[in-house]
Structures are given as C-alpha cells and as structure tokens.
Amino acid sequence: MGKYDFITAELSELKAQGLYNTIRTIGSPVGAWTVVDGRRVLNMCSNNYLGFANDPRLREAAKRAIDVYGVGPAAVRSIAGTMTLHLEFERKLAEFKGVEAALSLQSGFCANLAAIPTLVGAGHVLFTDELNHASIIDGCRLTKAERVIYPHGDVAALRKALAEKKDAPRKLIVTDGVFSMDGDLAPLPEIVEAAEEFGALVMVDDAHGEGVLGSHGRGIVDHFGLHGRVDIEMGTLSKAFGVVGGYLAGKAEVVEYLRQRARPFLFSSAATPADVAACIAAVDILQASDEPVKRLWDNARYFKAKMAGLGFDLGNSQTPITPVMLGEATTAWEFSKRLFAEEVFAQAIVYPTVPRGKARLRVMVSAVHTKDDLDFAVEKFARVGRTLGVI
Ligand SMILES: Cc1ncc(COP(=O)(O)O)c(C=O)c1O
Known part of the structure; x- marks a missing residue:
C-alpha cells in the first residue's frame, strides 16, 4: 500500500464518473475573444460581466x-x-x-x-x-x-x-x-x-x-x-x-x-x-455611468431569447447568468468539448459545484460581446445541441 493510494483511487473514480475537472489554459487577457489552450475562441464563461478585466x-x-x-x-x-x-x-x-x-x-x-x-x-x-x-x-x-x-x-x-x-x-x-x-x-x-x-x-x-x-x-x-x-x-x-x-x-x-x-x-x-x-x-x-450595465443586460436578453427560442432549457435565471441545463456530467463535458472545437469556450459545470444530475454549461454574456459574437455563439450552440440530441 502506497501512502498516496487513496489519492490515486479518488482521482480515477472522478475520471470514471466524468467529474474530473480539466482546467484549460488562458494565454491572453480575458475578453470577448480569449486565447484558450493556444486558440482564439469566443469566451462565454468568464465572470467578466462588464469587460473590466482588460479595460x-x-x-x-x-x-x-x-x-x-x-x-x-x-x-x-x-x-x-x-x-x-x-x-x-x-x-x-x-x-x-x-x-x-x-x-x-x-x-x-x-x-x-x-x-x-x-x-x-x-x-x-x-x-x-x-x-x-x-x-x-x-x-x-x-x-x-x-x-x-x-x-x-x-x-x-x-x-x-x-x-x-x-x-x-x-x-x-x-x-x-x-x-x-x-x-x-x-x-x-x-x-x-x-x-x-x-x-x-x-x-x-x-x-x-x-x-x-x-x-x-x-x-x-x-x-x-x-x-x-x-x-x-x-x-x-x-x-x-x-x-x-x-x-x-x-x-x-x-x-x-x-x-x-x-x-x-x-x-x-x-x-x-x-x-x-x-x-x-x-x-x-x-x-x-450605467452604460456598461445597460449593455450587459441588453446582451443577456438578446442571447437568452435566441437560446430559449431554440428550445434549450435555461433554468430559472433572472440575471445574465445563463445555465444551459444538460443533466449528466458526461453530456455537459461532451457539449463543452464540441463547442470548443467550434471556437466557443463554455466550460461544463458538474458535481460538486452543482448537484449530481444537474450538470450544465454556465454561459456568461458580457457587456463587451457584440451582437455578431452572440449570433456566432447561438449558431454553434444550435449545431452542437442538435448533434447531441439536446434540442
Ligand atoms: C456567490 C459567490 N460568493 C463568493 C465568491 C468568491 O469570490 P472570490 O472569487 O473573490 O473569492 C464567488 C466566486 O466564485 C461567488 O460566486
């Protein structure tokens, strides 16, 4: 018995359950578009509500x-x-x-x-x-x-x-x-x-x-x-x-x-x-000025309306936080992976951050996204959602 066997066992278990968190690497300032794992992708999951992270x-x-x-x-x-x-x-x-x-x-x-x-x-x-x-x-x-x-x-x-x-x-x-x-x-x-x-x-x-x-x-x-x-x-x-x-x-x-x-x-x-x-x-x-806050809400309403129109389950959010409910952790990771291949970064959120069976992509719209950015994201969500049978 090695003294770290309990760690190896638990990490293997996390992988087996689809709960292992693979953290991506950011190589630029965090903005609407961000370099993630060496690729420039549309950032749809930072908490950079107003774009201040690189103002x-x-x-x-x-x-x-x-x-x-x-x-x-x-x-x-x-x-x-x-x-x-x-x-x-x-x-x-x-x-x-x-x-x-x-x-x-x-x-x-x-x-x-x-x-x-x-x-x-x-x-x-x-x-x-x-x-x-x-x-x-x-x-x-x-x-x-x-x-x-x-x-x-x-x-x-x-x-x-x-x-x-x-x-x-x-x-x-x-x-x-x-x-x-x-x-x-x-x-x-x-x-x-x-x-x-x-x-x-x-x-x-x-x-x-x-x-x-x-x-x-x-x-x-x-x-x-x-x-x-x-x-x-x-x-x-x-x-x-x-x-x-x-x-x-x-x-x-x-x-x-x-x-x-x-x-x-x-x-x-x-x-x-x-x-x-x-x-x-x-x-x-x-x-x-309240202009950045107004832009944030305008973008959030725009994005949510389009996503709801496609038939995604967006939970009960009353704010720009947009959970795209997917159920099982494995579905959420797969969705996130496919989106990334389509140049959209939206990380899966799984247990223990949310209850088991309530895995999701937590999509975050920012004041610095343009309407073109949001349309791009919606198109990619639609494509992956249909491929995975989510919508
Ligand atoms: C509701 C809530 N409280 C507290 C925190 C912790 O804030 P910080 O990242 O500044 O430690 C967070 C951030 O993840 C949060 O979402």
Whole structure:
C-alpha cells in the first residue's frame, strides 16, 4: 500500500464518473475573444460581466499604482499600517454602495470566512440557504454557532426556523443575493422582513449582484430598495469589477467590529496596490455611468431569447447568468468539448459545484460581446445541441 493510494483511487473514480475537472489554459487577457489552450475562441464563461478585466482605464490605474506604491503591501494592515489606496477604495466603495463603511479583503471567499464566524459563535444560530456558495458554507463551518440550513429561497421555512430559535441571543441569516450557478435571486425583501420581526441580522453575498443589479450596478440591496435594512453586504472584486479582492460593507459600527475582529483581516496581508487601484477605477467608471450595465443586460436578453427560442432549457435565471441545463456530467463535458472545437469556450459545470444530475454549461454574456459574437455563439450552440440530441 502506497501512502498516496487513496489519492490515486479518488482521482480515477472522478475520471470514471466524468467529474474530473480539466482546467484549460488562458494565454491572453480575458475578453470577448480569449486565447484558450493556444486558440482564439469566443469566451462565454468568464465572470467578466462588464469587460473590466482588460479595460484600458483599469490597466492604467494599476500601472500607475505600481509606480507610486510598488507591487505589494508587505504587511497585514492592522500590524504594519494601511496604504492610503486601501482607505480611498473603502471610502469610494461605501459611497457607491450607499452604505456607511466598507472593508477591503483579499478575496470574496476570504470576506465570507471573515464575516460569518465573527458575527456569530457558540450559543448563537445561523440560518443559511441550502444553495449558498461554497465560501458561505465554509464560513458557516468555521463558527460554533448552531446551523439551520433552510430549503432554497423558502421564506416560510426560514420563518418557522426563526420562530423555533427565537430565544437565541444572536441570529444571523446569510444568503447569496444572486445564486451563482442558477442566476435566480434571493427573496431578499421577505428575508429582511422576517429578520426584522425576529431580531436577526441579515448578510447578503452580492458577488453576482454588483455591476449587474440596481442603479449603475450598485447591487441587490439597491435593486430591491433595501438600503439601511441589510446589516452586512459581502462582495467580490473578481467578477464585474474585473480584478481580484473582496469586501464587507454596511453600517459603520458593524464594519468597525469586523475590522477589529475578523481573522482574515487581522492575520492575512492586504490586496496589492495594483489590484486596489484598478478597483478604484472600476468604481469611478460605474459611479459616472450605467452604460456598461445597460449593455450587459441588453446582451443577456438578446442571447437568452435566441437560446430559449431554440428550445434549450435555461433554468430559472433572472440575471445574465445563463445555465444551459444538460443533466449528466458526461453530456455537459461532451457539449463543452464540441463547442470548443467550434471556437466557443463554455466550460461544463458538474458535481460538486452543482448537484449530481444537474450538470450544465454556465454561459456568461458580457457587456463587451457584440451582437455578431452572440449570433456566432447561438449558431454553434444550435449545431452542437442538435448533434447531441439536446434540442
Ligand atoms: C456567490 C459567490 N460568493 C463568493 C465568491 C468568491 O469570490 P472570490 O472569487 O473573490 O473569492 C464567488 C466566486 O466564485 C461567488 O460566486
């Protein structure tokens, strides 16, 4: 018996089940067209909602920041000082989101790990949607709070659970705003109402809401007009913002508490100056104009209408996230492979990212796709869909 036999066995099993993830290699900036595995292909699966990943204004801001601040923060902010850039970003982001304060973190994943175990611990109760993102799930695993997993989007079940736990001294409801694999929205107004009735805190993950929902892409709280009623918004800077990083935003007191107590802030170095400067540029662009957000939605509606017209099952998405439901993992991989041969990059999403039997291609339309690009994609989807008997 070799000591790595369990690894070899598990990897073979993943391959046998069609669940082995073959990661493709990107050889250019991420744009509408991207060099993938050495070929220029139409990119239909990045989270580059607004095309900011290769926007010249963000690139320039990042380069300038390197000239002024160097390449790294060289420290955990609370131990060896914080750069003015991070403070400027937090101030501008808070203003953009319409909240009192914001805290910058290294990634969205980190932001969820930072907030959840800081806000609740032993003796408290956490209420979490069954389809929440992996980073929320892991944030929940880091706390000793009792965990109640409620059925997806089911506010009646959430209310029942809140009533059962009404005497808990602290209660936190945490939900994705936009569910990342299906593109549907959390019933946030009803969740907030229930929270107010039972004295619970509400935290929403706005990773797929910012740059997408609300005026100028301010996110799900703005979309539902819930300003001041959600205790903490968590977000990522690696999707619509096109960079990398995460944040927590909300009431000044709550954000200050997280600044003092959240472990990924206290024990891990800050985002790089180039990243933060590019994020400031992204906020400035969105603050000044909602044009990129409008283009994104226009493209998403155009693409979805054509795909639905062809007979594809697009699930229940209410956002530009477009799941093309295919069922078995092997079908999804085969579909993705054939599309790639036709110069369209749309990666298969299989278990454990989505439940078994719900494999799909998660198609992402961007503001920088042209209508010709989208027509090209639709034509290729139609061809592969017919060959595989999906439509
Ligand atoms: C809903 C949701 N939350 C959090 C994250 C993590 O964000 P990041 O990539 O910045 O770590 C993601 C990204 O995959 C996400 O989709």
